[in-house]
Amino acid sequence: MKYLITGGAGFIGTALSNRLTSQGHHVLVLDDCSAGDPAALHQDVKFTKGNISDKTLLWTLLQDVDCVFHLAARVSVPESTLFPSAYNHVNVSGTVTLMEAVRDTRIKRILFASSGAIYGDQTQIPYQETLEVKPRSPYAVSKLAAEHYVRTIGMQAGIEAVCLRIFNAYGPGQRIPLSHPPIIPNFLKHALTNGSVVIHGNGTQTRDYIYVDDVVNAMVSASTAAGIDQEVINIGSGVETSIIELVRLVRLVTGRKPEEIINPHKSGGTERMCADITKACEKLNFLPMVPLETGLRLTMEKDPLLKTARS
Numbered sequence: 001m002k003y004l005i006t007g008g009a010g011f012i013g014t015a016l017s018n019r020l021t022s023q024g025h026h027v028l029v030l031d032d033c034s035a036g037d038p039a040a041l042h043q044d045v046k047f048t049k050g051n052i053s054d055k056t057l058l059w060t061l062l063q064d065v066d067c068v069f070h071l072a073a074r075v076s077v078p079e080s081t082l083f084p085s086a087y088n089h090v091n092v093s094g095t096v097t098l099m100e101a102v103r104d105t106r107i108k109r110i111l112f113a114s115s116g117a118i119y120g121d122q123t124q125i126p127y128q129e130t131l132e133v134k135p136r137s138p139y140a141v142s143k144l145a146a147e148h149y150v151r152t153i154g155m156q157a158g159i160e161a162v163c164l165r166i167f168n169a170y171g172p173g174q175r176i177p178l179s180h181p182p183i184i185p186n187f188l189k190h191a192l193t194n195g196s197v198v199i200h201g202n203g204t205q206t207r208d209y210i211y212v213d214d215v216v217n218a219m220v221s222a223s224t225a226a227g228i229d230q231e232v233i234n235i236g237s238g239v240e241t242s243i244i245e246l247v248r249l250v251r252l253v254t255g256r257k258p259e260e261i262i263n264p265h266k267s268g269g270t271e272r273m274c275a276d277i278t279k280a281c282e283k284l285n286f287l288p289m290v291p292l293e294t295g296l297r298l299t300m301e302k303d304p305l306l307k308t309a310r311s
Helices: 011-022 055-061 077-082 084-104 138-157 183-192 212-222 243-254 278-284 292-302 304-310
Strands: 002-006 026-031 046-049 067-070 109-115 160-166 168-170 196-200 209-211 232-235 259-263
Touching: 002 011, 011 026, 011 212, 026 055, 055 084, 067 084, 077 084, 077 138, 084 109, 084 138, 109 138, 109 212, 138 160, 160 212, 168 183, 168 212, 183 196, 183 243, 183 292, 183 304, 196 243, 209 212, 209 292, 212 232, 212 278, 232 278, 243 292, 292 304
Parallel strands: 002 026, 002 067, 026 046, 067 109, 109 160, 160 232, 168 209, 196 259
Antiparallel strands: none
16 A cells, blocks of 8 residues: 655654555655654655645645555644644644645545543543543644544545544654653653653653554554544553552663652643543454553663663
């Protein structure tokens, strides 16, 4: 098959691009390199540097494509509160532009990488796709709006449109920016360098951490699965883990004892998050294969920056 992956040089995008290429597929990647590294892509991936809002470029890339994975997005929840217009421009307007191009070129299927952040605070755990969503940040709002555009334009144009709500993905190759870094690589880096880990709130808040290879398994399956048009599907581990438990596992796998700094004055965000993955199991034959402790060890051993920190 021939795939176009927007944001395909990012963390999940790179893993997906390389997996599909290794399986013999023809993979095109569009990325503006704002958060991606094309050097990490397989040599057979055809990379194009460009913007998701460039419709002419999209028309060119979409010729003869069988399936589109739309991952291009700005993804920092804290940053989105500072720059909501920028998040709306990329995550919403960029998605609409892509859907227009997909409609114009008569692509058969598009899979949108949405987010578990859309759910917000819920009393029912785990989160089922049928719950009323309560987005708490401009990032989450932008992902929800993009979901509606993908499904609505897809339905009107006869394009199979699927939204995958990905929870807290982690693994080798995840960037660690100075501002608002993802929690798992950040905790591992500070533990390995004998630094400190900062726990916001009281540390009892929970998240659903899913290893990147498991995410890619689900996405690859979704590209060919039958009977999923217009579906919204959770992609997570189905396991609820507190920040305190995450710190314990980080200490265990690194063999280090980083100082724990509790910051009770800053919110730790949504109190509980966990995906109900029943639909993914039924529709995509999805089964998470990597438990958190194993995933942490794999991340530490395979990530180039963390390997350097270990030495």
